[in-house]
Amino acid sequence: MSKYLDCYDYAAIHAQAEHVVKHRKKLRRDVVQKYLDWFDTHCATSKLRFQQAQEVIPGGIEHNLANNHPFPISIDRAEGAYLYDEDGNRYYDLLMAGGPTILGNNYFGKECAQFIIDKAPLTGLYSEYERKLAELVCQYYPSVEMFRMLGSGTEADMIGVRLARAFTKKKEIIRIRGGYHGWSDQFIYNASEAPEDAACLNGIPVECFQSTHCVEPNDIEALEQQFIENEKFGGTAAFVMEAIGQDSGAVPLTREYHAAARELCKKYGALLIFDEVVTAFRLGMGGAQAEFGSKPDLTIFGKIIGGGYPCAGGVGGRREIMEMLAAGINKNRDKKVRVGGTLSANPLTAYAGCLTIEELAKTNAHETLAKASDYFMKEIAGLTEKYDVPALVFNHQSILHIDVAGSQHIPTIYKKDDPEFARQSKEASQCVMEFAMALAAEGTIISGGGKTYLSCATAPLVDEILGSYERVFKGFE
Numbered sequence: 473m474s475k476y477l478d479c480y481d482y483a484a485i486h487a488q489a490e491h492v493v494k495h496r497k498k499l500r501r502d503v504v505q506k507y508l509d510w511f512d513t514h515c516a517t518s519k520l521r522f523q524q525a526q527e528v529i530p531g532g533i534e535h536n537l538a539n540n541h542p543f544p545i546s547i548d549r550a551e552g553a554y555l556y557d558e559d560g561n562r563y564y565d566l567l568m569a570g571g572p573t574i575l576g577n578n579y580f581g582k583e584c585a586q587f588i589i590d591k592a593p594l595t596g597l598y599s600e601y602e603r604k605l606a607e608l609v610c611q612y613y614p615s616v617e618m619f620r621m622l623g624s625g626t627e628a629d630m631i632g633v634r635l636a637r638a639f640t641k642k643k644e645i646i647r648i649r650g651g652y653h654g655w656s657d658q659f660i661y662n663a664s665e666a667p668e669d670a671a672c673l674n675g676i677p678v679e680c681f682q683s684t685h686c687v688e689p690n691d692i693e694a695l696e697q698q699f700i701e702n703e704k705f706g707g708t709a710a711f712v713m714e715a716i717g718q719d720s721g722a723v724p725l726t727r728e729y730h731a732a733a734r735e736l737c738k739k740y741g742a743l744l745i746f747d748e749v750v751t752a753f754r755l756g757m758g759g760a761q762a763e764f765g766s767k768p769d770l771t772i773f774g775k776i777i778g779g780g781y782p783c784a785g786g787v788g789g790r791r792e793i794m795e796m797l798a799a800g801i802n803k804n805r806d807k808k809v810r811v812g813g814t815l816s817a818n819p820l821t822a823y824a825g826c827l828t829i830e831e832l833a834k835t836n837a838h839e840t841l842a843k844a845s846d847y848f849m850k851e852i853a854g855l856t857e858k859y860d861v862p863a864l865v866f867n868h869q870s871i872l873h874i875d876v877a878g879s880q881h882i883p884t885i886y887k888k889d890d891p892e893f894a895r896q897s898k899e900a901s902q903c904v905m906e907f908a909m910a911l912a913a914e915g916t917i918i919s920g921g922g923k924t925y926l927s928c929a930t931a932p933l934v935d936e937i938l939g940s941y942e943r944v945f946k947g948f949e
């Protein structure tokens with residue numbers, strides 16, 4: 473009962489999500505204990521490192537991209553398809569640093585090291601690679617006439633909104649519930665969707681997000697209603713959406729919704745902003761906008777733009793909007809939008825980004841990745857059927873959703889005030905955590921939540937990686 477699904481068939485995905493949520497299975501308790509024991513015996517250095525880190529780092533960890541249960545694994549090095557921890561364990565890397573290292577780990581390590589030796593990673597002055605990178609982005613994204621590099625996806629989302637407000641002279645922002653647009657005061661998870669969730673809001677004044685409104689995914693009527701409602705407060709500056717749906721497409725958006733989003737933005741004089749932090753250059757060279765044939769006013773880019781080198785992000789779009797940015801030499805500064813960033817567009821990252829984009833195009837990487845991903849996911853679906861594990865199994869090319877918990881779909885099934893909502897959310901997060909822990913013990917590190925990624929380095933190894941999944945599925949109730 474876990475068929476391989478088409479990522480554009482939202483109805484089938486929603487129906488399967490409901491099945492997963494209502495018939496969710498867990499790993500057997502003896503199996504969970506076996507994996508906990510594995511961590512104790514095989515990852516003693518990681519365990520020690522975590523204890524040491526907690527003395528000087530709040531919570532002992534600074535990255536929340538992956539599963540950290542029972543404790544974070546301390547990685548020593550990464551190469552190609554693999555991660556190596558301090559205890560000498562080797563893992564297949566399906567996390568890929570949260571997506572950006574599409575070509576594999578340390579693909580241009582030698583070139584970048586040589587660049588640092590010959591030229592230095594940071595000067596605070598212009599380097600030719602900034603222009604080259606901007607040209608490459610404009611070349612592959614017809615909606616992008618100008619591009620501005622920034623330090624992270626979070627910064628790019630912040631600046632996208634600031635530009636939209638300055639350009640439209642409106643204030644209200646619409647986003648889709650569950651979408652992630654970084655951790656700024658305005659966008660941090662849950663702020664505008666669950667103001668009652670105090671844990672998300674410590675340190676954030678309510679004014680920071682009270683002009684940001686959440687709508688349900690794929691509900692065109694609700695979206696228009698929000699545009700209408702916003703007219704009372706001066707109108708909508710922008711509709712911001714993860715272009716394939718929340719959490720890298722865990723709840724995919726339909727083609728109709730995409731078309732309606734474009735139309736409604738036009739009708740109400742708002743900018744359409746695609747957050748393509750995960751999808752740009754991963755979902756083909758032209759990202760999600762090429763896939764959907766849609767043209768946003770602004771596009772948010774993230775870590776992929778630097779090929780996995782720090783710090784990377786950027787915003788691009790229509791010339792008349794982008795020209796409002798005020799870094800550099802500008803007349804009429806009073807009419808501009810301020811932006812900065814010491815590490816933005818640093819020579820090393822711009823250089824690594826150019827190398828990566830050119831290599832992706834030259835090797836036709838996306839075609840190979842898409843083929844390997846489709847094959848892998850069909851095999852995964854077969855395994856979930858064989859071991860009778862209810863799961864959502866679909867992929868947007870190399871963005872893979874292998875979801876045994878259905879976490880992202882719980883709000884589409886239960887209302888927030890239904891006691892089942894809280895119970896389900898708790899059970900689902902335990903399930904996700906144990907699944908990722910089991911896979912790590914079986915030799916594969918995945919991303920947090922239900923999604924994960926293939927790279928050009930892991931694509932040739934999918935048959936071996938399937939072994940990790942099969943051993944884990946065997947351990948389900």
Ligand code: PMP
Pocket residue numbers: 570624625626627629652653654655714720747748749750774775784785
């Ligand atoms: N938008 C999306 C869709 C993301 O997935 C992320 C992070 N993965 C961000 C924004 C924030 O990017 P960063 O972590 O570089 O700040």
